[in-house]
Amino acid sequence: MKVKKKDFIKGMLIVLSGCLLYLFVVNDAFLYKQPILKITRVKNSKTDKIVDEFKNRDQQTSQIITGKILNGNEQGKSFEVHNTYTWSRGMDQRFYTGQQVFVNIYQKGKGKTISISHYKRDTYLLMLCWLTLMLLFIVMRSDGLRSIVSVILNFVLFLIVVQIDVMWNITSFFWIYAISAVIFTALTLMLVIGWNKQCLVTFIAIFFGTAMALLLTVAAMWLTKDKGMHYEALDFATQAPKQLFLSASVIGLLGTVMDAATDIVSTLFELKRSQPGISFKKLFNSGRQVGKKIMGPLINVLLLIFFAETFTLAVLYFRTGNSFGYTFEWTMSLGLVQAVISGIGITLVIPSASFLAAVALRGSSR
Amino acid sequence: MTTMTFLTFILAFLMFVAGGRNGIYSFFSLVINFFLLFITIILIAGGVPAIGVSFFSGVCILAITIYMGNSEGSEADIAFIATILVMVIMLLLIIPFEHLAQVQGFSNEDSEEIEAFNLAIGVNFESIMISAAVLSTLGAIAEAAIAIASGLQEIIEQKPEIELSDLRRSGRNIGKQIMGMTFNTLFFGMFGGNLALFILLYKLQATFGYYLNSKIFVGETMLVLYASIAVIMIIWITSELMVHKLAKQRNR
Numbered sequence: 001m002k003v004k005k006k007d008f009i010k011g012m013l014i015v016l017s018g019c020l021l022y023l024f025v026v027n028d029a030f031l032y033k034q035p036i037l038k039i040t041r042v043k044n045s046k047t048d049k050i051v052d053e054f055k056n057r058d059q060q061t062s063q064i065i066t067g068k069i070l071n072g073n074e075q076g077k078s079f080e081v082h083n084t085y086t087w088s089r090g091m092d093q094r095f096y097t098g099q100q101v102f103v104n105i106y107q108k109g110k111g112k113t114i115s116i117s118h119y120k121r122d123t124y125l126l127m128l129c130w131l132t133l134m135l136l137f138i139v140m141r142s143d144g145l146r147s148i149v150s151v152i153l154n155f156v157l158f159l160i161v162v163q164i165d166v167m168w169n170i171t172s173f174f175w176i177y178a179i180s181a182v183i184f185t186a187l188t189l190m191l192v193i194g195w196n197k198q199c200l201v202t203f204i205a206i207f208f209g210t211a212m213a214l215l216l217t218v219a220a221m222w223l224t225k226d227k228g229m230h231y232e233a234l235d236f237a238t239q240a241p242k243q244l245f246l247s248a249s250v251i252g253l254l255g256t257v258m259d260a261a262t263d264i265v266s267t268l269f270e271l272k273r274s275q276p277g278i279s280f281k282k283l284f285n286s287g288r289q290v291g292k293k294i295m296g297p298l299i300n301v302l303l304l305i306f307f308a309e310t311f312t313l314a315v316l317y318f319r320t321g322n323s324f325g326y327t328f329e330w331t332m333s334l335g336l337v338q339a340v341i342s343g344i345g346i347t348l349v350i351p352s353a354s355f356l357a358a359v360a361l362r363g364s365s366r
Numbered sequence: 367m368t369t370m371t372f373l374t375f376i377l378a379f380l381m382f383v384a385g386g387r388n389g390i391y392s393f394f395s396l397v398i399n400f401f402l403l404f405i406t407i408i409l410i411a412g413g414v415p416a417i418g419v420s421f422f423s424g425v426c427i428l429a430i431t432i433y434m435g436n437s438e439g440s441e442a443d444i445a446f447i448a449t450i451l452v453m454v455i456m457l458l459l460i461i462p463f464e465h466l467a468q469v470q471g472f473s474n475e476d477s478e479e480i481e482a483f484n485l486a487i488g489v490n491f492e493s494i495m496i497s498a499a500v501l502s503t504l505g506a507i508a509e510a511a512i513a514i515a516s517g518l519q520e521i522i523e524q525k526p527e528i529e530l531s532d533l534r535r536s537g538r539n540i541g542k543q544i545m546g547m548t549f550n551t552l553f554f555g556m557f558g559g560n561l562a563l564f565i566l567l568y569k570l571q572a573t574f575g576y577y578l579n580s581k582i583f584v585g586e587t588m589l590v591l592y593a594s595i596a597v598i599m600i601i602w603i604t605s606e607l608m609v610h611k612l613a614k615q616r617n618r
Contacts, residue, residue: 031575032575033575050486052484052486052487054487056487056488056489057488058487060486086485086486087486087490088471088485088486088487088488088489088491089468089470089471089491089492090470090471090472090485090486090491091472091473091480091485093468102579118474118579118581119468119579119581120579121467121578121580121584122579124463124466124467124584124588125584125587128463128591128592128595129591131591131595132591132598135598136594136598139538139541139598139599139601140538140541140545140598140601143538144542144545144598146546147549148549150546150549150550151549151553154554155557159564159568162561162564162565166565166568177561184554192546192547216376217373220369220372220376221369224367224368224372227367227368228368228369228370228371229368229369229370234562235563236562236563236566238562238569239562239565244561244565248558248559250558251554251558252554252557252558252559253558254558255550255551255554255555255558256551258550258551258554259547259548263547266543288384291384292384292385292388294509294513295381295384295385295389295392296391296393296395296396296431297505297508297512298509298551299392300395300431300505300508300509301506301548301551301552302505302551302555303396304399304427304501304502304503305559306559307403307501308498308501308502308589309559310407311494311495312470312471312472312491312494312495314407315407315411315489315494316480316487318407318408318412319411319489320487333370336400337369337370337373338559340370340373340377341373343377344376344377347380347381347384347385347389348380351384
């Protein structure tokens with residue numbers, strides 16, 4: 001009965017923390033410099049039908065939004081602003097009473113006018129973060145903490161690396177990301193496994209797998225003269241696109257290769273613990289068995305992640321009269337190549353992790 | 367030969383070397399999944415309701431990934447049921463969140479790429495985003511479900527008289543290891559996938575407040591969070607289903 005009471009209190013605390021966080025984020029306008037408008041009234045005018053040259057039917061509606069400014073110098077003042085939205089909401093949005101939006105305020109003659117800058121989304125993002133953390137806590141207790149710490153540390157490091165890249169602005173910035181990838185690996189492994197022989201073996205296996213996969217990729221690109229690789233289709237590219245693509249591939253590659261290598265090496269170390277007399281050959285084969293099992297599902301994880309990113313753009317291409325081949329080439333091929341490169345990394349890390357772990361464990365038995 | 371075809375051949379060859387016949391099976395399951403996803407996009411673009419199509423192809427992808435790997439028998443069935451359950455739960459979570467956060471379609475940062483297009487193309491971008499979010503979590507949950515179900519099955523086989531509470535604890539232990547590494551795969555996948563975006567946002571000198579509210583950043587972060595939630599749920603549900611199965615067997 002006592003345990004149940006404790007669980008009840010814990011549950012109440014979790015719910016309470018969620019409510020408090022929600023109340024705080026909904027009312028956090030004072031933290032922002034940019035003015036925020038809270039919509040108090042929306043008046044929709046009539047809807048127009050529109051048809052484009054590909055016979056796509058859509059509708060466009062304009063609305064007049066009235067609201068009050070929540071923060072800054074103009075706090076408390078009312079403004080009116082126009083907004084149009086389409087039925088498909090590709091880049092626009094329909095506003096409702098009660099929502100909050102960021103606005104820009106302009107001086108116009110004697111009065112002031114505003115324009116909508118962007119929608120306030122922090123509430124939903126933070127509530128989802130809260131939900132993730134709470135679930136992690138409920139299912140995993142304090143064990144989940146370590147993985148969160150490693151993720152946050154990596155994220156901060158990643159932002160620092162991006163900052164270094166922008167500040168130095170060197171031509172071969174690929175090396176910044178390659179070196180930081182090595183640091184990411186070392187840091188994550190030390191946090192997850194701890195500083196010991198197992199960590200060292202895993203690290204070397206990951207390094208080897210990633211480097212070999214990258215070498216193979218570059219060689220393949222050189223041999224085929226980058227045929228069909230539309231680096232210029234890379235979204236948001238502000239630097240040399242091919243290097244950017246390779247840098248992104250290294251980082252994406254790292255996560256999965258790390259996953260596979262840790263699985264294999266930790267299984268082999270566990271095996272050695274339960275059967276101290278196990279032979280080199282048996283260890284190596286067990287490692288390959290583990291690798292065989294995880295290979296397919298792991299590559300699948302990446303395939304789905306990369307593919308999901310292309311959904312919106314691919315639909316846009318298809319609806320505007322582009323062929324299957326053209327759409328594939330310009331929206332999906334880069335993501336797919338990234339998934340294939342990661343797959344190559346996984347297949348290479350299986351034998352190298354099995355071999356290295358088997359060698360390391362044989363040495364210790366003498 | 368294009369670079370992609372060449373790299374795909376290298377992958378097929380290496381999968382064969384690393385996994386023999388199983389490697390080839392795995393390779394073909396990837397190819398089938400690719401075509402399923404491609405057909406899904408074509409159907410959505412053709413006007414079929416996005417969430418319905420994605421649910422159907424999601425079930426197919428899960429079945430292929432779980433059964434065409436080398437898992438067989440009752441633990442594969444449990445992994446499959448658990449993944450379907452989690453997919454339904456994720457749909458129920460993602461639909462309201464996507465509606466509230468309005469991260470569908472394209473953002474201001476995208477504008478250069480889509481300048482030439484008229485975006486009023488008569489498809490519901492919100493439901494496309496929901497489909498993409500649900501499908502992107504499936505790979506991670508299939509992997510975790512297989513690992514936990516087969517790990518617990520092995521424990522049951524080695525120690526048939528194990529207490530139910532011990533089995534539950536083992537499930538959590540296996541889950542802990544899987545989770546740490548799956549989180550890495552997901553987050554590095556996101557960093558890698560969005561490296562160019564991060565550089566651009568940094569160059570635009572975006573403030574912290576902008577990150578928290580911008581359509582593209584919030585959208586991408588929510589994708590990773592959904593996948594994390596799905597992985598946590600699958601660890602819990604798969605372990606519970608395995609415990610339930612063992613309890614039922616004992617009662618007989």
